[in-house]
Amino acid sequence: MEPKIGVYVCHCGSNIAGVVDVESVAKFAGGLPGVVVSRDYKFMCSDPGQDLIKKDIKELGVNRVVVASCSPQMHEPTFRRAVQEGGLNPYYFEMANIREHCSWVTESPKEATEKAKALVSAAVRRVYYHQPLENKEVPVHPDTLIVGGGIAGIQAALEIANAGRKVYLVEKEPSIGGHMMQLDKTFPTLDCSACILTPKMSLVGAHPMIELLTYSEIDNVSGYVGNFRIKIRKKARYVDAAKCNGCGTCMTKCPVKVDSEFDEKLSKRKAIYTPFAQAVPNVTVIDREHCTYFLKGKCRACEKFCERNAINFQQEDEVVDVEVGNVILTTGYKLFDPSPIKEYGYGRLDNVITSLEFERLVNSAGPTSGHILLKNGKEPESIALIHCVGSRDEKYHEYCSRVCCMYAMKFAHLLKEHVHGAQVYEFYIDIRSFGKGYEEFYNRVQKEGTVFFRGRPGEITDVAQTPEEKGKLIVQFEDTLVGKKRRLPVDMVVLCSGIEPHDDAQDTAHKFNISCGKENFFTEKHPKLDPVATMTDGIFIAGCCQGPKDIPDTVAQASAAAARVLALISKGKVEIEADTAFIDEDKCSGCRVCNLLCPYNAISFDEKNKVSRINEALCKGCGTCVAGCPSGAITHRHFTNEQINAELEGILV
Amino acid sequence: MINGKTTFLNEVASIPACDKINECVQCGVCSGSCTTAEHWEYPPRKIIAMVRSGMKDEVLNSNSIWYCVSCYLCTARCPRNIKPANIMHALEAIALKEGYKPPTKTTTMYRSFANSIEKNGRIYEFGFMLDYFLKTNPFAALKMLPLAVNLLKHKRMPLLPKSVKGKDQLNKIFHNITTGGSR
Numbered sequence: 022m023e024p025k026i027g028v029y030v031c032h033c034g035s036n037i038a039g040v041v042d043v044e045s046v047a048k049f050a051g052g053l054p055g056v057v058v059s060r061d062y063k064f065m066c067s068d069p070g071q072d073l074i075k076k077d078i079k080e081l082g083v084n085r086v087v088v089a090s091c092s093p094q095m096h097e098p099t100f101r102r103a104v105q106e107g108g109l110n111p112y113y114f115e116m117a118n119i120r121e122h123c124s125w126v127t128e129s130p131k132e133a134t135e136k137a138k139a140l141v142s143a144a145v146r147r148v149y150y151h152q153p154l155e156n157k158e159v160p161v162h163p164d165t166l167i168v169g170g171g172i173a174g175i176q177a178a179l180e181i182a183n184a185g186r187k188v189y190l191v192e193k194e195p196s197i198g199g200h201m202m203q204l205d206k207t208f209p210t211l212d213c214s215a216c217i218l219t220p221k222m223s224l225v226g227a228h229p230m231i232e233l234l235t236y237s238e239i240d241n242v243s244g245y246v247g248n249f250r251i252k253i254r255k256k257a258r259y260v261d262a263a264k265c266n267g268c269g270t271c272m273t274k275c276p277v278k279v280d281s282e283f284d285e286k287l288s289k290r291k292a293i294y295t296p297f298a299q300a301v302p303n304v305t306v307i308d309r310e311h312c313t314y315f316l317k318g319k320c321r322a323c324e325k326f327c328e329r330n331a332i333n334f335q336q337e338d339e340v341v342d343v344e345v346g347n348v349i350l351t352t353g354y355k356l357f358d359p360s361p362i363k364e365y366g367y368g369r370l371d372n373v374i375t376s377l378e379f380e381r382l383v384n385s386a387g388p389t390s391g392h393i394l395l396k397n398g399k400e401p402e403s404i405a406l407i408h409c410v411g412s413r414d415e416k417y418h419e420y421c422s423r424v425c426c427m428y429a430m431k432f433a434h435l436l437k438e439h440v441h442g443a444q445v446y447e448f449y450i451d452i453r454s455f456g457k458g459y460e461e462f463y464n465r466v467q468k469e470g471t472v473f474f475r476g477r478p479g480e481i482t483d484v485a486q487t488p489e490e491k492g493k494l495i496v497q498f499e500d501t502l503v504g505k506k507r508r509l510p511v512d513m514v515v516l517c518s519g520i521e522p523h524d525d526a527q528d529t530a531h532k533f534n535i536s537c538g539k540e541n542f543f544t545e546k547h548p549k550l551d552p553v554a555t556m557t558d559g560i561f562i563a564g565c566c567q568g569p570k571d572i573p574d575t576v577a578q579a580s581a582a583a584a585r586v587l588a589l590i591s592k593g594k595v596e597i598e599a600d601t602a603f604i605d606e607d608k609c610s611g612c613r614v615c616n617l618l619c620p621y622n623a624i625s626f627d628e629k630n631k632v633s634r635i636n637e638a639l640c641k642g643c644g645t646c647v648a649g650c651p652s653g654a655i656t657h658r659h660f661t662n663e664q665i666n667a668e669l670e671g672i673l674v
Numbered sequence: 675m676i677n678g679k680t681t682f683l684n685e686v687a688s689i690p691a692c693d694k695i696n697e698c699v700q701c702g703v704c705s706g707s708c709t710t711a712e713h714w715e716y717p718p719r720k721i722i723a724m725v726r727s728g729m730k731d732e733v734l735n736s737n738s739i740w741y742c743v744s745c746y747l748c749t750a751r752c753p754r755n756i757k758p759a760n761i762m763h764a765l766e767a768i769a770l771k772e773g774y775k776p777p778t779k780t781t782t783m784y785r786s787f788a789n790s791i792e793k794n795g796r797i798y799e800f801g802f803m804l805d806y807f808l809k810t811n812p813f814a815a816l817k818m819l820p821l822a823v824n825l826l827k828h829k830r831m832p833l834l835p836k837s838v839k840g841k842d843q844l845n846k847i848f849h850n851i852t853t854g855g856s857r
Contacts, residue, residue: 409701415753416755450700450701451699476705476706479705479708480707498702501705501719506705506711506717
């Protein structure tokens with residue numbers, strides 16, 4: 022079948038036509054070898070635009086199509102569909118990007134037009150050699166893995182489980198709950214955080230469709246969309262979960278006291294513990310690093326007093342293999358540690374505390390039973406809340422953490438409620454109260470008498486310059502709205518730290534074969550139109566692991582991720598792109614270089630025949646093996662040498 | 675540019691170390707960190723805002739920029755890496771070049787200091803202070819007398835200047851700085 026090529030140059034309104042002379046590009050294309058028709062049109066992606074292609078296929082016998090328009094990222098599927106509806110194999114199509122790669126980045130119309138011609142010429146020569154390919158369909162396993170048991174993971178798990186699908190929820194801590202469990206109230210409604218979270222937690226704990234794997238981590242991930250195989254390491258709890266009924270006798274008998282992570286080290290827990298009273302599952306765990314028996318070989322007090330013989334010092338890590346069709350990562354965040362900001366004195370000055378420490382102090386189940394107290398046990402009379410600590414700062418994190426303004430104002434409200442006559446000051450750069458009911462909450466806090474100073478403090482010091490400053494913390498700042506530098510003595514300073522990714526975010530991303538952005542948050546597939554998916558099919562993200570966000574946004578994103586997973590499950594199968602690599606076994610020398618190069622573990626070695634083989638379902642078509650093969654035995658479908666050489670030729674002539 | 679004329683902001687922003695002035699978010703951490711801002715007519719943050727508003731005369735006639743003691747706390751703490759101290763010094767240079775008469779003796783101090791270095795290749799304290807007091811208020815020198823006696827006693831302030839080696843090279847550097855240099 023002699024190739025008859027149709028070329029369609031898109032104006033994209035004035036996006037392309039404003040710079041590129043589209044008519045002359047279309048005219049130029051008409052003179053290229055094999056081209057039977059070339060047109061320019063205002064919007065090729067519109068229905069009439071697509072109809073042009075279909076009509077030419079039918080009436081002029083066009084059997085190869087080139088569209089010169091935008092990036093294939095958005096509209097390659099659109100045009101492939103049009104080509105297919107016209108009756109051709111969808112791979113008889115090539116797209117020349119003359120918008121992102123040309124009109125948007127080239128100022129001179131003359132140069133832009135030349136470049137557009139070169140790109141079109143490349144696409145035309147390439148499409149000449151295109152071959153028909155068939156996409157493959159693979160089944161989707163109906164189970165789902167969710168990593169991270171904070172509010173995002175809980176929400177997504179419930180959505181999927183309530184739809185009748187099985188969920189494995191993996192959490193590295195002994196209980197689910199995440200950071201939300203540590204919070205006292207939530208802005209702007211002042212709902213008690215634990216009161217709205219614990220019902221969801223117990224639903225998760227009791228749900229027949231949710232298999233909860235706490236105190237567990239992901240060891241290994243293999244497979245591809247619809248068919249992932251996951252190795253989950255259940256760390257040894259030294260407590261038999263089937264026997265433990267959470268009575269807590271072991272905790273009262275254990276003689277070892279350790280700083281409580283849940284209470285931000287403001288209280289003590291035992292070496293055998295649950296992080297907090299409402300833990301799900303309500304099963305204790307022995308902290309091997311601090312347990313006297315593990316350190317010195319004797320004690321076993323917990324074992325002696327456990328009526329159900331649940332303690333098992335011989336327990337070992339257990340690796341569980343599960344098969345799932347989709348994965349949702351909801352690994353959350355870490356609070357920025359303000360100790361590197363020396364001028365704020367965190368860790369050096371008493372009564373300079375972080376926001377999570379404050380959350381625990383103000384919580385009635387916290388270390389002070391909800392009494393806000395200074396290190397000396399007295400109530401503070403004046404408190405400074407400092408915004409943007411570690412956020413909006415090139416030295417730490419350039420981004421805005423999005424929650425600090427609001428939680429700082431929540432603190433101001435709680436302080437007025439908990440400490441009679443407290444004078445509260447907020448130090449801000451800009452107030453960002455963008456959510457539903459947030460600006461109103463700002464107004465409410467102002468009405469309650471909190472004083473807002475616009476200015477990022479230069480430093481916090483305990484060196485007094487006047488008698489009034491003695492024994493106080495002095496906030497040195499410029500009241501920028503007045504234009505005067507001031508020193509303000511207070512009793513307590515709360516540093517409103519920002520949100521940052523976990524230290525191991527890169528490792529996690531690597532395990533699941535997704536990528537991290539500049540700041541190490543997971544990268545979504547599209548920042549505007551696909552903030553839930555990732556570039557790896559079947560791996561979804563939700564919550565603060567994708568970027569700082571508050572609880573309502575996190576819940577919305579988690580539900581969205583769940584919906585996407587359910588859509589795949591209910592369809593039951595996914596189509597896999599046909600542009601994979603294959604090995605010519607006659608040429609393969611069995612050197613196994615490609616086995617090591619493949620980032621997707623798609624290549625295995627056939628010991629019997631001494632050749633390598635590619636699993637097409639796993640292959641992502643990255644081309645690494647093709648370039649690496651010393652025998653030239655590997656061919657990349659849709660990126661054959663012939664096609665690429667023709668493309669280069671097209672650009673260079 | 676406004677009507678083909680370079681604005682004050684553009685003039686400042688075109689100085690290499692001041693190029694980020696447009697990125698200032700006016701958070702005020704510079705003023706809050708400044709060791710002398712109490713004495714400034716306008717604190718450093720406001721100076722930056724005034725430059726951006728084109729208030730050239732107000733900025734260059736104020737005492738503010740001259741009170742910067744180059745401790746660089748502002749620059750160390752600035753979240754946008756604006757380098758306020760550099761901007762203050764750049765403004766000083768513009769003020770001197772364009773003949774502004776700032777309400778401070780700092781300019782005389784700078785001049786005497788620079789003269790002393792130009793002459794000897796290093797600072798000659800006795801001559802430098804003498805020059806400064808003669809140009810400003812000779813009687814003020816009397817207040818410094820006890821300190822001077824103490825310094826002399828401890829041989830911390832030689833009466834005669836000492837010059838450095840290779841002064842011709844230093845002169846070349848000075849020449850290049852004052853004339854804009856030749857490549």
